[in-house]
Amino acid sequence: MSTQTDQFDDVVARLRAQAPDLPATGPDAAVTLARSRRRLRARRVRQVTGGLLGGAAALLVAGIAVGPVDLPGGGTFVMPGGYEARELLGEPPVHSREQMLEDVAALESEVVPVAEDVELSFYLEEFNGVIAGTQPCHVLETTRGTFRTPHDENASCSNPDENFPFDAVAQAQFDGIKAALGRTGTDIHRITDRQDLRGGAPTGLHFQLDDSSWQWNWDYVYRPEGLPEDGTVDGPIGTTTYTHITGDWWFMHEPDD
Amino acid sequence: MSGEPAGPGIGAEARPQPDDTARFRIELTGTHDEQFVSFVTACGPYLLRTAVLLCGDALRAEELVQATFERTYRSWAKARDRDPLAYARRTLVNLRIDSWRRTGSEVLSAPDELPVTSAPDHAGAVAAHNVVVRALIQLPLAQRRVVVLRHLLDLTEADTAGELGISVGTVKSHNARGLARLRQIFAEGERP
Numbered sequence: 505m506s507t508q509t510d511q512f513d514d515v516v517a518r519l520r521a522q523a524p525d526l527p528a529t530g531p532d533a534a535v536t537l538a539r540s541r542r543r544l545r546a547r548r549v550r551q552v553t554g555g556l557l558g559g560a561a562a563l564l565v566a567g568i569a570v571g572p573v574d575l576p577g578g579g580t581f582v583m584p585g586g587y588e589a590r591e592l593l594g595e596p597p598v599h600s601r602e603q604m605l606e607d608v609a610a611l612e613s614e615v616v617p618v619a620e621d622v623e624l625s626f627y628l629e630e631f632n633g634v635i636a637g638t639q640p641c642h643v644l645e646t647t648r649g650t651f652r653t654p655h656d657e658n659a660s661c662s663n664p665d666e667n668f669p670f671d672a673v674a675q676a677q678f679d680g681i682k683a684a685l686g687r688t689g690t691d692i693h694r695i696t697d698r699q700d701l702r703g704g705a706p707t708g709l710h711f712q713l714d715d716s717s718w719q720w721n722w723d724y725v726y727r728p729e730g731l732p733e734d735g736t737v738d739g740p741i742g743t744t745t746y747t748h749i750t751g752d753w754w755f756m757h758e759p760d761d
Numbered sequence: 762m763s764g765e766p767a768g769p770g771i772g773a774e775a776r777p778q779p780d781d782t783a784r785f786r787i788e789l790t791g792t793h794d795e796q797f798v799s800f801v802t803a804c805g806p807y808l809l810r811t812a813v814l815l816c817g818d819a820l821r822a823e824e825l826v827q828a829t830f831e832r833t834y835r836s837w838a839k840a841r842d843r844d845p846l847a848y849a850r851r852t853l854v855n856l857r858i859d860s861w862r863r864t865g866s867e868v869l870s871a872p873d874e875l876p877v878t879s880a881p882d883h884a885g886a887v888a889a890h891n892v893v894v895r896a897l898i899q900l901p902l903a904q905r906r907v908v909v910l911r912h913l914l915d916l917t918e919a920d921t922a923g924e925l926g927i928s929v930g931t932v933k934s935h936n937a938r939g940l941a942r943l944r945q946i947f948a949e950g951e952r953p
Contacts, residue, residue: 515943649901
């Protein structure tokens with residue numbers, strides 16, 4: 505009886521026959537060790553410094569807190585310092601619970617159907633590093649394939665070797681998602697379907713919130729299949745934490761790799 | 762989902778594999794750092810090849826391998842006591858593989874932070890121009906990961922599912938779609 509893969513025996517044979525062999529050498533082990541040790545030290549220093557800064561900031565401005573901030577499922581917290589300071593200290597973009605409910609309702613009605621319709625796995629409109637006069641980096645990945653903005657040395661698309669220009673269908677799909685995001689009024693430019701992409705982490709459609717934290721990523725997550733009971737998952741890059749917002753939606757934070 | 766992925770490994774009780782990765786099984790002795798150096802020396806080429814197959818870019822592959830080793834070093838005790846190569850490979854395949862997923866600012870690196878280059882004959886660059894690598898890079902990342910793990914690293918469907926944290930059904934689906942797309946890509950490449 506033939507299996508699903510048997511019909512592709514020729515493709516598999518070609519892959520195995522023509523794939524590159526092992527390189528004769530790998531990275532220099534001594535240099536790799538030195539760099540790994542240095543990175544580990546820097547990470548520890550950063551963790552300690554971050555904790556001290558956070559504590560100091562809290563003490564300094566404890567008496568002049570700017571007011572309560574609602575976090576989903578977590579009651580009301582008083583968050584000292586301004587928005588930028590909070591982000592640099594690793595705090596999430598500040599949204600009230602009402603704002604979050606409004607955001608996810610809009611995402612579910614406007615964007616989720618479009619993403620599911622095109623079988624989206626990755627959408628990106630990247631503005632970081634874009635110089636005036638150059639276009640942002642656009643990426644669309646669906647079951648049809650991968651499409652990217654052609655490489656531009658002055659733009660933020662760092663894909664110097666490969667160009668997979670958008671065809672008409674892909675461009676229409678990208679524009680459809682962008683328009684849908686625009687209708688939500690959210691500041692979201694990156695969508696990832698984690699259904700298949702990450703080991704160790706729950707799956708779902710992730711809408712990454714714009715932030716400047718060097719330590720964390722913050723996403724709205726649409727996950728109809730639910731989550732582990734305790735809301736945390738240990739993955740290869742650390743612990744990912746989920747807080748329920750409403751229905752099939754969670755607010756996630758994870759270490760920024 | 763399984764805990765630690767099965768697969769070729771070194772050190773503690775790596776189970777037999779159908780491929781030639783037995784060569785990476787070495788005795789880990791000495792201090793923490795000496796063990797790590799032995800591991801990097803033994804497994805660097807395997808991980809570098811895996812990275813090239815996944816990302817199709819020599820420089821990015823070296824960055825990915827460097828990041829993989831840094832994270833493995835960070836958790837060396839845990840990795841060593843289980844299966845360090847499986848731990849490192851799982852870390853590697855779950856990194857942000859495609860360079861365009863980085864922002865422009867992330868591309869900037871201090872000189873001493875540039876990836877450790879491997880072979881002086883630019884083996885990585887040669888591999889990156891390999892016909893299979895060029896075809897793989899045209900697959901969506903999820904399909905590419907499955908095809909590489911299943912057919913070029915010889916993991917079973919169950920092990921591939923465990924490594925990527927997805928179901929066996931999803932592995933089968935991505936595998937079939939990926940191979941169908943590769944057949945199309947190979948055919949297009951042969952047209953005059």
